[in-house]
Amino acid sequence: xxxxxxxxxxxxxxxxxxxxxxxxxxxxxxxxxxxxxxxxxxxxxxxxxxxxxxxxxxxxxxxxxxxxxxxxxxxxxxxxxxxxxxxxxxxxxxxxxxxxxxxxxxxxxxxxxxxxxxxxxxxxxxxxxxxxxxxxxxxxxxxxxxxxxxxxxxxxxxxxxxxxxxxxxxxxxxxxxxxxxxxxxxxxxxxxxxxxxx
Numbered sequence: 001x002x003x004x005x006x007x008x009x010x011x012x013x014x015x016x017x018x019x020x021x022x023x024x025x026x027x028x029x030x031x032x033x034x035x036x037x038x039x040x041x042x043x044x045x046x047x048x049x050x051x052x053x054x055x056x057x058x059x060x061x062x063x064x065x066x067x068x069x070x071x072x073x074x075x076x077x078x079x080x081x082x083x084x085x086x087x088x089x090x091x092x093x094x095x096x097x098x099x100x101x102x103x104x105x106x107x108x109x110x111x112x113x114x115x116x117x118x119x120x121x122x123x124x125x126x127x128x129x130x131x132x133x134x135x136x137x138x139x140x141x142x143x144x145x146x147x148x149x150x151x152x153x154x155x156x157x158x159x160x161x162x163x164x165x166x167x168x169x170x171x172x173x174x175x176x177x178x179x180x181x182x183x184x185x186x187x188x189x190x191x192x193x194x195x196x197x198x
Contacts, residue, residue, distance in 0.1 A: 016071045016091040017182060026086030026178035031150035032163055035175045038168055041146040045136040046119055048126045053112065053136055054142070055167060061109045061197065062167040063189055064136075064182070065179075066149065067093060068159040070125040084154065086162050089117075089182030093162070094129060096186040101132045107193045109166075112136050114152075116144070116160055148178075164189060171185050 040056035047053045055064055067090040071078065080087050097104070097111055104111055112131040113154055115122065122135040138144050141158070144151060150161040166174035174192055179185045 005148050005181075016073065017095065019089055019092055019183060020082060023082060023181075024085040024163075026180055028178055029150070031161070032106075032175050035147065035165065035177075038147070038172045040170050040172065041142045041143065043146060045114065045138055045143060046120065047134045047136050048123050049134050049188050053111070054136065055136075056170045057166070058110065059076070059169055061107070061193070063097075063104060063109045063111045063113055063164065064073050064115045064167060065097060065111075065162075065164040065185060066155075066160045067094065067162050067182075068127075069115055070094060070121065072124065073128075078154075081154065084152065085177050086180060087152075087154070087159075089162070091129070094125070094180035095181070096183050097133070098129060100186040100190060101141065103190060104193070106181035106198060107135055107190065109189075109193060114138055114143070114160070116141060116158065167193065 009097040027182055039109055040058040042054055044052040044054045055062060068087055070090045102112060117137060118139055118140050121138050122137055126135055144160055149163065151158050162182060163178045164176040164179055165172050166189065176185060176188060
C-alpha cells in the first residue's frame with residue numbers, strides 16, 4: 001500500500017464525519033426480527049438533558065436510533081473498528097438526524113439517540129455536534145436486555161448494534177436493521193413516516 005493511501009486511511013479514521021468507501025456491509029442476521037409490534041418495556045434511561053426518559057411511556061411517534069458509540073476527535077484511533085460490519089458511522093448518522101430534525105419534528109416525531117456510552121461521552125457529543133435532541137444512556141443494558149437487542153464486543157466493551165425503531169404510543173411500528181449506510185438512516189426514516197404515519 002502506498003504512503004498516500006496509508007495517509008488517506010489515517011485521515012479517514014480520525015475524520016469522524018467521513019465514511020470510508022470500503023466499509024464492510026452488515027448483513028441481516030435476524031437479530032431484530034422479533035421487535036416489530038412489541039410493546040416497549042417501561043425502563044427509564046438517563047438523558048443528556050439531566051432527566052430520565054421512558055420510551056415505553058412516550059406518547060405519539062418516537063424515533064429511537066441505537067448506535068454503538070460516537071468517537072471523539074481527541075481519542076486515539078480505534079484499531080480494527082472499520083473492519084467490524086456496521087460499527088463505523090455513528091457521527092454521520094447522528095449529524096443526519098440533527099440536520100433533518102426540523103423535518104422529523106414537522107412529521108410529528110420525537111428523536112432520541114441511544115447507546116451504552118456513559119453520560120459524559122454523550123454530553124460531549126451533544127455539545128460538539130450541536131444536537132437539538134437528547135441522547136439516552138443504556139450503560140446498564142436494561143433496555144437492551146429487555147428488548148433482546150443485538151450487541152457486539154470491541155476491546156472488552158459491550159456495544160449495541162446499529163438499529164432504529166419507530167415507536168408509536170409505546171409500540172414498535174417499524175424496525176430498521178441493519179442500518180447501512182448510517183448517514184442515510186434519517187432519510188429512510190423520513191420516507192417511512194411520510195408513507196405510514198396515521
